[in-house]
Amino acid sequence: MQKLVNxxxxxxxxxxxxxxxxxxxxxxxxxxxxxMSQVExxxxxxxxxxxxxxxxxxxxxxxxxxxxxxxxxGGSGVQREAQVLGVIAGVAGAAAGNAIxxxxxxxxxxELLVQLKGGxxxxxxxxxxxxxxxxGDAVIIVTTGGKVRVTKAPK
Numbered sequence: 001m002q003k004l005v006n007x008x009x010x011x012x013x014x015x016x017x018x019x020x021x022x023x024x025x026x027x028x029x030x031x032x033x034x035x036m037s038q039v040e041x042x043x044x045x046x047x048x049x050x051x052x053x054x055x056x057x058x059x060x061x062x063x064x065x066x067x068x069x070x071x072x073x074g075g076s077g078v079q080r081e082a083q084v085l086g087v088i089a090g091v092a093g094a095a096a097g098n099a100i101x102x103x104x105x106x107x108x109x110x111e112l113l114v115q116l117k118g119g120x121x122x123x124x125x126x127x128x129x130x131x132x133x134x135x136g137d138a139v140i141i142v143t144t145g146g147k148v149r150v151t152k153a154p155k
Contacts, residue, residue: 064097
């Protein structure tokens with residue numbers, strides 16, 4: 001029983017750490033280092049705050065379901081009652097775990113409307129970074145492997 005509890009706790013820690021992955025424009029993934037990126041000049045037309053919905057990978061539901069089932073099963077000394085309690089608590093734990101994962105991976109972001117030098121406009125959503133972008137700022141749009149980030153243009 002102790003080994004099962006330790007396994008469940010280890011899975012919970014992995015799930016929580018996975019939720020800490022950054023989408024900040026200030027953090028570059030190791031796989032994107034030493035890669036050629038496309039750079040375009042643009043001007044910021046508008047900036048607004050948006051919320052990026054959290055992920056639902058299934059890890060939260062799985063961990064919550066297992067923990068709930070184990071806790072519910074141990075809630076009664078009668079075999080049939082323990083099984084029913086285990087199932088009910090497992091379902092409730094899965095729903096709670098899913099909600100916790102979704103809320104913990106939700107993040108504030110910026111929707112940037114930019115105008116390229118050729119006149120085309122683009123809307124880009126990116127996580128908030130250290131740099132404060134405002135309408136009228138000259139920026140560069142860096143595209144690497146299909147991922148886009150916007151940063152102030154060098155002077």
